[in-house]
Amino acid sequence: MSELKDRTIAEIVSDDISTASVFKKYKLDFCCGGGKTVENACKNANINVDDVVDDLLNNKSKKDAPNLNFKDWSAEFLADYIVYVHHTYVKQNLDVISEFAEKVANVHGQHEPRTIEIASLFSNISSELTSHMGKEEGILFPAIKAKADNHNFELDVKTMSLIEDEHEEVGEMIKKIQELSDNFTTPEWACNTFKALYFKLEEFTNDLYQHIHLENNILFPKVKNL
Numbered sequence: 001m002s003e004l005k006d007r008t009i010a011e012i013v014s015d016d017i018s019t020a021s022v023f024k025k026y027k028l029d030f031c032c033g034g035g036k037t038v039e040n041a042c043k044n045a046n047i048n049v050d051d052v053v054d055d056l057l058n059n060k061s062k063k064d065a066p067n068l069n070f071k072d073w074s075a076e077f078l079a080d081y082i083v084y085v086h087h088t089y090v091k092q093n094l095d096v097i098s099e100f101a102e103k104v105a106n107v108h109g110q111h112e113p114r115t116i117e118i119a120s121l122f123s124n125i126s127s128e129l130t131s132h133m134g135k136e137e138g139i140l141f142p143a144i145k146a147k148a149d150n151h152n153f154e155l156d157v158k159t160m161s162l163i164e165d166e167h168e169e170v171g172e173m174i175k176k177i178q179e180l181s182d183n184f185t186t187p188e189w190a191c192n193t194f195k196a197l198y199f200k201l202e203e204f205t206n207d208l209y210q211h212i213h214l215e216n217n218i219l220f221p222k223v224k225n226l
């Protein structure tokens with residue numbers, strides 16, 4: 001633990017770019033002011049260094065998620081899982097990623113115009129997904145649970161197909177970001193904010209693909225067969 005305190009923020013972020021979100025959470029500059037040790041940066045900002053070190057130690061990439069047998073789950077449980085895991089992830093990350101995207105577009109947009117397009121696409125994704133998840137949590141998922149509970153309940157097919165259309169639209173936008181970012185490959189000259197943006201965008205994309213897959217390919221067919 002003391003080892004992490006004595007390392008500079010820039011070193012830690014350069015070794016593992018996923019730690020950028022921890023520093024972001026505590027508003028500790030990992031880009032231009034990253035030369036300070038974690039301990040000194042915390043002292044200056046009046047932050048408890050142990051909290052930051054704890055978060056750094058707990059910062060685990062989602063790659064470590066276990067393999068789960070989603071197909072065997074009930075529709076109600078799956079709907080809850082999607083909300084607790086994927087909707088929560090999206091809600092927690094939209095603002096962080098938007099902020100990174102805007103910063104990178106402002107600083108590097110002239111030199112690399114694709115960053116401006118990425119920021120604008122992400123801003124569309126952010127508003128689309130917010131309203132989309134609202135429909136799922138407020139209308140579709142409660143209806144799915146009611147149908148699972150009572151087999152006579154008629155599910156509004158129109159809502160479900162509207163939701164599927166929205167998945168396609170968001171999927172197209174995220175694919176465009178993947179293309180524009182050369183599959184999340186940062187240029188050699190990229191600063192830590194740029195690296196953090198692409199790291200988070202890749203994580204977000206993987207999460208979104210899994211999220212939409214669970215809804216389109218497992219939850220909805222399960223509900224249609226109820």
Ligand SMILES: [Fe+2]
Binds near residue numbers: 133136
């Ligand atoms: Fe969803």
Ligand SMILES: [Fe+2]
Binds near residue numbers: 136167212
């Ligand atoms: Fe969805």
